[in-house]
Amino acid sequence: xxxxxxxxxxxxxxxxxxxxxxxxxxxxxxxxxxxxxxxxxxxxxxxxxxxxxxxxxxxxxxxxxxxxxxxxxxxxxxxxxxxxxxxxxxxxxxxxxxxxxxxxxxxxxxxxxxxxxxxxxxxxxxxxxxxxxxxxxxxxxxxxxxxxxxxxxxxxxxxxxxxxxxxxxxxxxxxxxxxxxxxxxxxxxxxxxxxxxxxxxxxxxxxxxxxxxxxxxxxxxxxxxxxxxxxxxxxxxxxxxxxxxxxxxxxxxxxxxxxxxxxxxxxxxxxxxxxxxxxxxxxxxxxxxxxxxxxxxxxxxxxxxx
Amino acid sequence: xxxxxxxxxxxxxxxxxxxxxxxxxxxxxxxxxxxxxxxxxxxxxxxxxxxxxxxxxxxxxxxxxxxxxxxxxxxxxxxxxxxxxxxxxxxxxxxxxxxxxxxxxxxxxxxxxxxxxxxxxxxxxxxxxxxxxxxxxxxxxxxxxxxxxxxxxxxxxxxxxxxxxxxxxxxxxxxxxxxxxxxxxxxxxxxxxxxxxxxxxxxxxxxxxxxxxxxxxxxxxxxxxxxxxxxxxxxxxxxxxxxxxxxxxxxxxxxxxxxxxxxxxxxxxxxxxxxxxxxxxxxxxxxxxxxxxxxxxxxxxxxxxxxxxxxxxxxxxxxxxxxxxxxxxxxxxxxxxxxxxxxxxxxxxxxxxxxxxxxxxx
Numbered sequence: 001x002x003x004x005x006x007x008x009x010x011x012x013x014x015x016x017x018x019x020x021x022x023x024x025x026x027x028x029x030x031x032x033x034x035x036x037x038x039x040x041x042x043x044x045x046x047x048x049x050x051x052x053x054x055x056x057x058x059x060x061x062x063x064x065x066x067x068x069x070x071x072x073x074x075x076x077x078x079x080x081x082x083x084x085x086x087x088x089x090x091x092x093x094x095x096x097x098x099x100x101x102x103x104x105x106x107x108x109x110x111x112x113x114x115x116x117x118x119x120x121x122x123x124x125x126x127x128x129x130x131x132x133x134x135x136x137x138x139x140x141x142x143x144x145x146x147x148x149x150x151x152x153x154x155x156x157x158x159x160x161x162x163x164x165x166x167x168x169x170x171x172x173x174x175x176x177x178x179x180x181x182x183x184x185x186x187x188x189x190x191x192x193x194x195x196x197x198x199x200x201x202x203x204x205x206x207x208x209x210x211x212x213x214x215x216x217x218x219x220x221x222x223x224x225x226x227x228x229x230x231x232x233x234x235x236x237x238x239x240x241x242x243x244x245x246x247x248x249x250x251x252x253x254x255x256x257x258x259x260x261x262x263x264x265x266x267x268x269x270x271x272x273x274x275x276x277x278x279x280x281x282x283x284x285x286x287x288x289x290x291x292x293x294x295x296x297x298x299x300x301x302x303x304x305x306x
Numbered sequence: 307x308x309x310x311x312x313x314x315x316x317x318x319x320x321x322x323x324x325x326x327x328x329x330x331x332x333x334x335x336x337x338x339x340x341x342x343x344x345x346x347x348x349x350x351x352x353x354x355x356x357x358x359x360x361x362x363x364x365x366x367x368x369x370x371x372x373x374x375x376x377x378x379x380x381x382x383x384x385x386x387x388x389x390x391x392x393x394x395x396x397x398x399x400x401x402x403x404x405x406x407x408x409x410x411x412x413x414x415x416x417x418x419x420x421x422x423x424x425x426x427x428x429x430x431x432x433x434x435x436x437x438x439x440x441x442x443x444x445x446x447x448x449x450x451x452x453x454x455x456x457x458x459x460x461x462x463x464x465x466x467x468x469x470x471x472x473x474x475x476x477x478x479x480x481x482x483x484x485x486x487x488x489x490x491x492x493x494x495x496x497x498x499x500x501x502x503x504x505x506x507x508x509x510x511x512x513x514x515x516x517x518x519x520x521x522x523x524x525x526x527x528x529x530x531x532x533x534x535x536x537x538x539x540x541x542x543x544x545x546x547x548x549x550x551x552x553x554x555x556x557x558x559x560x561x562x563x564x565x566x567x568x569x570x571x572x573x574x575x576x577x578x579x580x581x582x583x584x585x586x587x588x589x590x591x592x593x594x595x596x597x598x599x600x601x602x603x604x605x606x607x608x609x610x611x612x613x614x615x616x617x618x619x620x621x622x623x624x625x626x627x628x629x630x631x632x633x634x635x636x637x638x639x640x641x642x643x644x645x646x647x648x649x650x651x652x653x654x655x656x657x658x659x660x661x662x663x664x665x666x667x668x
Contacts, residue, residue: 142622
């Protein structure tokens with residue numbers, strides 16, 4: 001197990017390198033520059049700007065400097081948000097994204113597993129069909145359509161919930177973003193749970209559990225569910241990537257000052273240090289989370305040995 | 307990739323039913339050693355035998371794999387419903403805008419010169435507030451007919467979905483087939499690369515790519531979208547094809563082809579790849595909605611289709627701006643898109659159940 005973890009951590013390093021290099025390469029290969037959006041700049045001033053940001057050095061020097069920043073986990077100063085360090089921006093926006101994302105994922109876990117289990121236990125009943133159709137709907141409605149529709153309904157028609165603005169985790173403002181974000185996970189997790197449960201419910205050990213006279217609730221909760229949610233556990237990895245795209249949208253819709261919002265701004269502004277910083281941070285988080293998922297997997301399913 | 311097209315085509319194929327005992331390959335590929343005409347039909351027969359083995363004993367003589375699959379697909383009510391919706395929406399998107407132009411005079415990008423008309427009317431309302439058939443989805447903020455715009459947006463959305471899927475199909479099938487057929491160290495390396503790419507936050511790279519390479523021409527941006535979306539959605543396809551190829555490459559018909567001196571590339575693409583068609587079709591059908599969703603997502607962020615072109619994604623995004631006053635501007639494109647994705651997903655699921663009975667749950 002320890003060897004597995006070490007090996008995985010070692011693979012992670014070149015992977016982050018690949019992501020960073022790709023991102024950096026894309027930014028550099030594209031025509032234009034971060035200052036080229038502004039009006040025509042005189043040659044001398046342009047030379048000054050280039051010298052100030054080290055753009056006059058050969059590319060490998062610049063690349064090396066960028067890598068140095070990443071290795072030291074100090075991503076430098078943002079080009080557009082003047083005077084703000086990238087680390088500070090990440091640290092201030094992370095709690096927003098994380099609280100919305102994690103709450104949405106937990107909500108989706110609970111609802112998804114419940115819906116999926118019910119569908120599997122009552123296979124081919126009206127409950128099954130209804131929840132699976134609902135799940136398909138959840139997958140098919142783009143979240144940037146769902147979000148404004150929820151706003152339209154709950155904020156602009158019923159006046160129940162505030163439509164936007166961030167006021168910290170413990171406020172009613174978080175409800176709509178979380179609902180919007182979690183819809184697609186609820187759908188995915190319900191589908192996965194149903195498939196997993198159906199397979200498990202037919203297996204021998206469930207028959208054994210039933211044969212030894214356990215109550216049905218015991219069979220389901222203690223035995224079936226544990227095997228049935230394995231696909232959900234392995235979905236956590238891709239889910240994190242989804243969470244990323246989801247939060248970008250949700251943060252835009254509800255005007256939340258999160259990581260995704262900053263990332264889009266940075267990409268549009270070609271704010272290189274901020275782009276690299278956020279990409280590196282996200283890549284590291286994702287890869288580490290994936291590792292955690294694999295470890296959890298081994299604990300849940302004793303058949304898996306690394 | 308419409309299903310209407312694929313079925314009749316396969317009915318023509320001279321597929322001999324594999325009436326051999328389960329597990330043993332039919333004799334046809336061995337027979338083909340005699341001639342130098344390289345077989346296509348026996349290959350299908352093998353694929354057929356593979357699938358058949360799942361439903362031991364219940365096959366009817368004279369039906370092909372594709373006929374069987376078609377029959378199973380038609381039994382799946384949700385899939386049939388999905389196919390009808392997909393067909394209707396696609397057909398309407400293609401011919402709709404010109405019909406509307408003929409009947410009401412509103413082209414999708416026609417802005418009425420009359421200042422009184424340059425505002426947004428609710429669905430089925432004439433400028434004086436009376437009932438009217440002229441704008442069944444209302445008009446947008448500049449007085450353009452929303453129905454025509456939604457249909458035209460459908461053209462772009464479907465185009466992006468289909469072309470990006472074709473791009474991912476070409477890359478994925480080629481990569482997976484070569485990797486699986488070569489095997490050994492190559493396979494190991496190629497699949498390790500896929501593993502690495504899998505865990506990359508690719509959507510971030512796509513955003514960076516689209517943001518920094520932003521084209522000023524709408525067409526350029528569209529091509530960029532095809533490339534960006536296609537090049538990130540081939541990974542699963544490559545894995546699926548590789549798995550299929552691994553299980554096919556040691557079959558007799560491959561040996562026979564090799565013995566008759568067919569080149570490696572030809573073996574891969576003429577003999578093995580056609581046999582992987584089932585799962586490939588299934589996965590491609592499921593890729594289309596996911597690509598369309600990604601396109602909409604990118605359009606929402608402003609990186610997608612550029613005006614004057616519009617897709618369902620950009621229309622919905624425009625609608626969000628005015629949601630409090632003109633909610634129909636979001637609801638119509640959004641709901642149309644959701645219905646289309648919903649139906650495509652059902653078709654994909656139905657195809658999977660139909661073509662791959664082993665996967666069928668319950």
